[in-house]
Amino acid sequence: MESSKRPGGRSARVRDAVRQATLAELVERGYPGLTVENVAERSGVHKTTVYRRWGSVEGLISDALELAKDEPWPIPDTGSIEGDLRGIVQLVRTGFDDPELGPVSTAFVAAAVQNPDAARALHEFFVARHEQSAEVVRRAVARGELPDVIDVREVVRVAVAPVYYRLFVAHEPVSERDADRAADAALAAARAGVL
Amino acid sequence: MESSKRPGGRSARVRDAVRQATLAELVERGYPGLTVENVAERSGVHKTTVYRRWGSVEGLISDALELAKDEPWPIPDTGSIEGDLRGIVQLVRTGFDDPELGPVSTAFVAAAVQNPDAARALHEFFVARHEQSAEVVRRAVARGELPDVIDVREVVRVAVAPVYYRLFVAHEPVSERDADRAADAALAAARAGVL
DNA sequence: CTCCAATCGCAACCGGGGTAGCGTTAGCGT
DNA sequence: ACGCTAACGCTACCCCGGTTGCGATTGGAG
Numbered sequence A, B: 001m002e003s004s005k006r007p008g009g010r011s012a013r014v015r016d017a018v019r020q021a022t023l024a025e026l027v028e029r030g031y032p033g034l035t036v037e038n039v040a041e042r043s044g045v046h047k048t049t050v051y052r053r054w055g056s057v058e059g060l061i062s063d064a065l066e067l068a069k070d071e072p073w074p075i076p077d078t079g080s081i082e083g084d085l086r087g088i089v090q091l092v093r094t095g096f097d098d099p100e101l102g103p104v105s106t107a108f109v110a111a112a113v114q115n116p117d118a119a120r121a122l123h124e125f126f127v128a129r130h131e132q133s134a135e136v137v138r139r140a141v142a143r144g145e146l147p148d149v150i151d152v153r154e155v156v157r158v159a160v161a162p163v164y165y166r167l168f169v170a171h172e173p174v175s176e177r178d179a180d181r182a183a184d185a186a187l188a189a190a191r192a193g194v195l
Numbered sequence C: 001c002t003c004c005a006a007t008c009g010c011a012a013c014c015g016g017g018g019t020a021g022c023g024t025t026a027g028c029g030t
Numbered sequence D: 001a002c003g004c005t006a007a008c009g010c011t012a013c014c015c016c017g018g019t020t021g022c023g024a025t026t027g028g029a030g
Helices: A010-029 A036-043 A047-054 A057-070 A081-097 A101-114 A116-143 A152-170 A176-191 B010-029 B036-043 B047-054 B057-070 B081-097 B101-114 B116-143 B152-170 B176-191
Strands: none
Touching: A010 A036, A010 A047, A010 A057, A010 A101, A036 A047, A036 A057, A047 A057, A057 A101, A057 A116, A081 A101, A081 A116, A081 A152, A081 A176, A101 A116, A101 A152, A101 B101, A101 B152, A116 A152, A116 B152, A152 A176, A152 B101, A152 B116, A152 B152, A152 B176, A176 B152, A176 B176, B010 B036, B010 B047, B010 B057, B010 B101, B036 B047, B036 B057, B047 B057, B057 B101, B057 B116, B081 B101, B081 B116, B081 B152, B081 B176, B101 B116, B101 B152, B116 B152, B152 B176
16 A cells, blocks of 8 residues: 555655645644645645645645654653543643644644545544553553443543634633643543443 | 625625525535635625625635524523433534534534634634523522532533534544433533532 | 715636646666 | 666646726615
């Protein structure tokens, strides 16, 4: 699937240059301002080449998402489920506050909302994230902090959902306290055996 | 602000035709496919007129959102907070399943993610929704079903957030059971005094 | 009924994103 | 080292969303 005929040399350089340019453009202009032409100029790769290999703006996004999926992120291990879950939700919140990471992440969400390919790629991304994050819940169950018949991924979803909801749906600010409260709410539900 | 010099007659006809055409286009093509040109042709209003009064695609969206905000929606009153909260979340879920309403709502979210004006308009919309929905929580508090020192709007947010999160962020399907579980989780958190 | 300004329709234009055909470069197997 | 061909660069072109200037229509006050 991923085995091209010429994976190394110039092709690899072109690929990296375009990917880097895509991310830089997303930081500066966001998804609405992302255009193949700009990416081509910034990367030094010719416009037609980008069109041939990535097809369109959506292709660029999907490719960038593919990369982001593989990068693991620092799951907290504070010793208690409260601390871990709060840590995860704060990680999400601060991620979107970050001047470098925020615009890119936002662009991914924006792209996925209106493009099926990007949506699939982002879905894969979140499947991986949920799986990684659920580890803190599994540990809590092993420690006896939580009942054992719960959907570990759902706890993560319920914990982070309010942050995303505020950011991308209701368009409200998200304070540190809001994030903690979201984590606590998910935890309370898990303890009550609802999840 | 909204008092034009000529609110009636031809201007009013033009306004209604464009609004209706905008919604129809959103249903058929969604936000990415929404263009002033198509709206103009469908409505029978000339292209330049649409540009003059609405400015751009974003203006059309914001105008449509303005209308949607004023429409109240049927808040359930089942007698118990479980039933009411579940009802609200199911209302959200089925709303996006609806072949007529779904695409328009989705388009609103998509537009708001990448346009500041639409984001503001959608924010206003959700402020209104939260306020209306919080009534079921207030009733529950009055009935003694919930502790009284809670943020009534936050209960609603936590309840519906997982549905939106699945739909627009993680891009996962949302089953009827998922929706109920989200409502139950918010309820458990409220009972625990977290919200 | 009359007038005038607000509003709309029209045709021509513009600019940039996206495409097509073709020549050039350089991976990579031998 | 050599040659084949995948992959890239270049030019020219098209298409269509968006803009502009001006003349035609019509709401609504008096």
